[in-house]
Amino acid sequence: MTARALPGAPAAEALLARARERLAALPGGAHLHVIRLGDDPASVSYVRLKDRKAREVGLRSTVHALPDATPEADLLALIARLNADPAASGILVQLPLPAHVNASRVLRAIDPDKDVDGFHPVNVGGLWSGETRLPPCTPAGVLALLDHYAVPVAGKRAVIVGRSNIVGKPLAAMLLARDATVTVAHSRTPDLSAVTRAADILFAAVGRAHLITPAHVRSGATVIDVGVNRHAVADEPPRLVGDVHPDVRSVAGALTPVPGGVGPMTVAQLLMNTVTAAHHHAHP
Numbered sequence: 497m498t499a500r501a502l503p504g505a506p507a508a509e510a511l512l513a514r515a516r517e518r519l520a521a522l523p524g525g526a527h528l529h530v531i532r533l534g535d536d537p538a539s540v541s542y543v544r545l546k547d548r549k550a551r552e553v554g555l556r557s558t559v560h561a562l563p564d565a566t567p568e569a570d571l572l573a574l575i576a577r578l579n580a581d582p583a584a585s586g587i588l589v590q591l592p593l594p595a596h597v598n599a600s601r602v603l604r605a606i607d608p609d610k611d612v613d614g615f616h617p618v619n620v621g622g623l624w625s626g627e628t629r630l631p632p633c634t635p636a637g638v639l640a641l642l643d644h645y646a647v648p649v650a651g652k653r654a655v656i657v658g659r660s661n662i663v664g665k666p667l668a669a670m671l672l673a674r675d676a677t678v679t680v681a682h683s684r685t686p687d688l689s690a691v692t693r694a695a696d697i698l699f700a701a702v703g704r705a706h707l708i709t710p711a712h713v714r715s716g717a718t719v720i721d722v723g724v725n726r727h728a729v730a731d732e733p734p735r736l737v738g739d740v741h742p743d744v745r746s747v748a749g750a751l752t753p754v755p756g757g758v759g760p761m762t763v764a765q766l767l768m769n770t771v772t773a774a775h776h777h778a779h780p
């Protein structure tokens with residue numbers, strides 16, 4: 497068997513087309529503010545990608561590129577100013593933050609109605625209790641991708657490998673809400689392959705290059721690769737690889753590529769969330 501590829505680009509384009517449509521119904525438009533500290537190359541490149549896509553969709557976009565040593569108080573003051581600015585629709589603080597900044601305090605400072613990452617405790621709680629307004633971008637993008645390719649979720653056995661706050665845990669909440677039977681495994685799960693082989697849909701979100709091999713996958717399963725690892729191979733420039741080994745293609749029924757799979761969905765969902773936030777401000 498060779499797995500059907502589930503590329504992110506067409507699904508992301510469909511999501512962006514819907515965002516554009518909803519944006520057209522907003523006379524004031526929408527404005528995304530991204531705050532980035534320091535010059536970590538991955539963060540610089542992700543933020544540039546978000547900014548460029550936002551403009552393509554017709555959103556206003558401002559990147560606040562601050563020095564790595566920015567005091568937490570200055571960051572909190574900027575967030576307070578954007579919270580109070582009625583023209584600022586969405587606020588995103590790029591992670592990871594430098595060690596001298598308390599990330600959870602910073603995320604809690606963002607107005608939950610402008611929290612386009614969906615990381616504020618109010619939005620996290622809302623996600624688990626069925627009152628989602630702004631869903632976290634990567635898990636919501638993953639579900640949009642499954643929907644785009646008409647992969648059924650209800651009644652299926654979903655296994656997530658990874659328990660992060662930004663992917664594994666919120667993805668579990670969203671799959672439960674869609675009537676999947678959900679198992680969350682992780683790097684310390686004994687006999688991981690026995691757990692993952694039960695999956696109809698397997699989500700790899702641990703952040704370890706090529707952790708998931710054919711031995712982890714039941715024949716015909718759908719495999720969603722959420723990993724974005726900068727992989728260094730001797731004598732080659734570093735490249736982006738997923739959590740799923742390429743040999744899984746010969747076992748899975750369908751597989752998302754890396755790059756070009758979940759990544760573009762994350763960005764598209766962020767812009768959709770920004771439009772959603774602007775709608776909430778226009779019609780509270």
Ligand SMILES: Nc1nc(=O)c2c([nH]1)NC[C@@H]1CN(c3ccc(C(=O)N[C@@H](CCC(=O)O)C(=O)O)cc3)C=[N+]21
Nearest residue numbers: 542589590591592613724736755756757759760762763
């Ligand atoms: N507050 C916050 N929110 C985030 O959503 C957030 C974050 N911090 N910190 C870092 C992670 C990572 N992340 C990605 C977004 C897009 C791609 C993406 O578009 N990747 C492309 C390739 C990009 C490339 O080649 O570098 C792809 O997979 O095809 C990947 C990763 C968002 N994150």
